[in-house]
Amino acid sequence: MKEPLKLSRRGLLGLAGVGLAGAGLGAGIAVGVDGVTGGGIASRNAANDPPGLRYDFYGTHQAGITTPAQDRLHFAAFDVAPGTSRADLIELLQDWTVAAAAMTQGKELGEFGAGSANYDAPPEDTGEAVGLPVAGLTVTIGFGPTLFSSSTGEDRFGLLSRKPPELVNLPHFAADDLDPASSGGDLCIQACANDPQVAVHAIRNLTRIAFGRAVLKWSQLGYGRTSSTSTSQKTERNLFGFKDGTANIKNENASDVADFVWTASSPSSPWMAGGTYLVARRIRMTLETWDRASLREQERVTGRTKAEGAPLSGGTEFSETDFSATAADGSRAIDPQSHVAQAHASHNGGAKLLRRGYNFVDGNDALGRLNAGLFFISFQKSPEQFVTIQKNLAKNDALNEYLKHVGSGIFAIPPGAPVGSFIGSSLFLT
Amino acid sequence: MNFASLAKTLIVSTAATALALSLAGCVPNLRGTQTDAGNGPISVDSSADACSLSITSAPSGNIQFVITNSGSQVTEFYILANDGLRIVGEVENVGPGTTRDLVIQASPGTYYTVCKPGMVGTGIGNAAFTVTDSGTEIVRSADTQALIDTAATNYASYVRNEIDLLVAGTDAFAAAYVSGDFDGARTLYPSTRMHWERVETVAESFGDLDPKLDLREADLEEGQEWTGWHAIEKDLWPQNAESGFIAYNQTKRDHLAGLLVADTATLKTNVHTLTFTLPQLTNGAIGLLDEVATGKVTGEEEAWSHTDLWDFQANVDGALVLFGGVREVLLQKDPALAAQLDTEFSTLQGLLDGQRTESGFRLYTELGVAEVKALADQVNALGEPLNKLTAALVLK
Incomplete structure (x- = not known):
């Protein structure tokens, strides 16, 4: 088996490590290395087996997709800094891989970690996760359309010929009100954990490692999961107070995962085999208006009961929706305009998504309304699945009265990396 | 596994040259x-x-x-x-x-x-x-201490020179201000302050002088008298002050100008005998860039004149002088860090040069959001490696 990669000197610079003073060492290694020295990873805990739920970082697919959805999210989009070369970008992805692999296994970053080392240097690890359990941290890295070609069509990193035809900005959907400052990005990192500080620690340190190579464009905290991606999980509620994601793709359903999530090799982008596409949408909910709506109205636009989450056609939460069922007055039990009807695969040419959304509350706006909603994330083998469903929802979903899409991003999620390799190696090196 | 054999393993396992190059960042740790x-x-x-x-x-x-x-x-x-x-x-x-x-x-x-x-x-x-002997080569030089001594001596001279220029500029500025030559005072304000900002971390080491000379209005405590550059700045750019701001009377102007001149003269006396240690030099460079990151790139330093980019440039000047002084030592200890700092300083200077005008720099309020962001990103890009400087040099 290959050795895991080590942090590059620039990565270590980001971590402010002490283990990089030996320039003579770097020169002595003679692998065409230009003054590069490496650094190890310190263990967060005295024991090498930190407590808590842990997921492998290395593997066929990236973690954080079919992984049972953790409770907390910190999502970040980055732009590659001006002057960054293709080699710099590769090095950044290697550093991110090393650091993410370490953090997901509960290790502190750098040679000495958060609280040790040279007193004259900034600590290598920022330290706020010291003593916390690993909390099921996953780090998922993706590439935006602008990484492949700038808005003027420039081939920034020699990747244009490998750009998947599917990886283009999402079309404008009816009533979109997107803020460019919280949309798009060349790179993305999704950090999920059951402890919010663990997720924030991951994004913060990966951002630090990237300084000079990539800069944070926008980021979003999600404090509560709204989707379950495993049948072992109960369905959580969104800020409308309804169970969200009852009909989501679950990782136990191998055929759904194969049919709808993982991208197959294609002639134009063979490097995406085993990857997927991530769509992020910051959806503001006008909660004050929603909270004034009658229960009848809330259930009608949703198409499910509020308490149980059962379809209005009857049964319990996981009962099949019956769109032909009628109510006592002869009308459809499930309003054809309801969210559950409009979002259902049967109304969207069979398209399904793996959803991984999170509730957010970012303070309030100037009018005293909660700045709150759903940070929607979905994974799909092709963005077309999302586009089909969202085109339909934007036009027909009764829930739109209470929603506004204010941020958007699309990213190609490359396959996972084996130990010794790095996320994105299939794009850059094969 | 020793370093050489791991390096070989990496090469052997990677047929493609591109991969071998890309693994440049992947050598084992010193530990x-x-x-x-x-x-x-x-x-x-x-x-x-x-x-x-x-x-x-x-x-x-x-x-x-x-x-x-x-x-x-x-x-x-x-x-x-x-x-x-x-x-x-x-x-x-x-x-x-x-x-x-x-x-x-x-x-x-x-x-x-x-x-x-x-x-x-x-x-x-x-x-x-x-x-x-572990076989790990550690670069050492008999000249290192001599280089450090030279850097410290040169920096002390630099500080004295900048403070001399500050005194001369302050005298002229104060004279213009009290005589009612406000145009003249406004012209002298940013260029004179650059001498202060170049050695700001040294000036700040005199705890009582710094607040007397450079306190911003927002930093005042209840009941504290406001003196120094920024108190006069507000009076010189009253159109940028809050509505209801009343221009100072001549008595107050004389008082503020007199204090500015006297406190700057005291500063000159204090720096005359200063000497510097290596950590003071390196931490001075770090401190100056921190000043840029917290006050200048946000436009908070010059709330009324908006001449933040003069201060920005001066902080960078001072940091570059400090880095330049120890660069020879760093080249012995960590040439890659030296090379990276060269690049990042140069990139930052390029961005600043893009904002130059005939009279100095564009005002902070004339900068677009993207321009400020580009400057802030580059300050971060320089700041991360710069904060390594003390550790890289002080480790023997």
Whole structure:
């Protein structure tokens, strides 16, 4: 088996490590290395087996997709800094891989970690996760359309010929009100954990490692999961107070995962085999208006009961929706305009998504309304699945009265990396 | 696995040249020398009457000590060179019951370790410490101390020169201001302040002078008298002040100008005898860039004149002088860090040059969001490696 990669000197610079003073060492290694020295990873805990739920970082697919959805999210989009070369970008992805692999296994970053080392240097690890359990941290890295070609069509990193035809900005959907400052990005990192500080620690340190190579464009905290991606999980509620994601793709359903999530090799982008596409949408909910709506109205636009989450056609939460069922007055039990009807695969040419959304509350706006909603994330083998469903929802979903899409991003999620390799190696090196 | 064989493994396992190059960032860590020998961090117990180490030898390279104070007085731990005098590494202010770490980079030879409970006297438990040859090459130069001494001397001269220019500029500025030549004062304001900003971290080391000369209105405490550059700035740019701001009367103007001149003269006297240590030089550079990151790139420093980019440039000038002074030393110890700092300084200067005008720089309020963001990103890009400077140089 290959050795895991080590942090590059620039990565270590980001971590402010002490283990990089030996320039003579770097020169002595003679692998065409230009003054590069490496650094190890310190263990967060005295024991090498930190407590808590842990997921492998290395593997066929990236973690954080079919992984049972953790409770907390910190999502970040980055732009590659001006002057960054293709080699710099590769090095950044290697550093991110090393650091993410370490953090997901509960290790502190750098040679000495958060609280040790040279007193004259900034600590290598920022330290706020010291003593916390690993909390099921996953780090998922993706590439935006602008990484492949700038808005003027420039081939920034020699990747244009490998750009998947599917990886283009999402079309404008009816009533979109997107803020460019919280949309798009060349790179993305999704950090999920059951402890919010663990997720924030991951994004913060990966951002630090990237300084000079990539800069944070926008980021979003999600404090509560709204989707379950495993049948072992109960369905959580969104800020409308309804169970969200009852009909989501679950990782136990191998055929759904194969049919709808993982991208197959294609002639134009063979490097995406085993990857997927991530769509992020910051959806503001006008909660004050929603909270004034009658229960009848809330259930009608949703198409499910509020308490149980059962379809209005009857049964319990996981009962099949019956769109032909009628109510006592002869009308459809499930309003054809309801969210559950409009979002259902049967109304969207069979398209399904793996959803991984999170509730957010970012303070309030100037009018005293909660700045709150759903940070929607979905994974799909092709963005077309999302586009089909969202085109339909934007036009027909009764829930739109209470929603506004204010941020958007699309990213190609490359396959996972084996130990010794790095996320994105299939794009850059094969 | 030793370094060379791992490197070979990486090469052999990667047929493509591109991959071999891309693995440039992937060599083993320096700590390998210590861990390969089976040694973890070395524990030091500093008690009232002993200074005991868990092991008294280590392979060359990075050596980590974990100092625990089991005594009742605040203690210190020193590693001395084989002359028993020169300090190779030290930890100060280790309180009773607390633990602190120290990392040194040591080449083979004999050293001495000593604890100093109570932080006075010659210390106790002075004992030899042997560093064996691990094969890790550590770059050293007999000239290093001479280079550092030169850097310190040159920097002291630089500071005195800048303060001399500050005094001359301040006198002219104050004269223009009290005589009612406000156009003249407004022209002199940013260019004179650059001399202050170039050596700001030194000026700030005189705790009482800095607030008298450079306090921003927002930093005032209740009841505190506001004096110095920014108090006059507001009076010179009243159209940018809050509505209802009343221009100062002549008495107040005379008072403020008089204090500015007198306090700047005191500063000149104080810096005359200053000398600098290596950490003061390197931390000065770091401090100046921190000033840029917190005050200048946000436009908070010059709330009314909006001449923040003059200050920005001056902070960068000062940081570059400090870096330039120790660059020769850094080239011996860590040429890659030196090269990166060269690049990042140059990129930042390029961005600043893009904002130059005939009279100096564009006003902060004339900058677009994207321009400010580009400057802030580059300050971060420079700041991360720059904050390594002290550690890279102070480690012996």
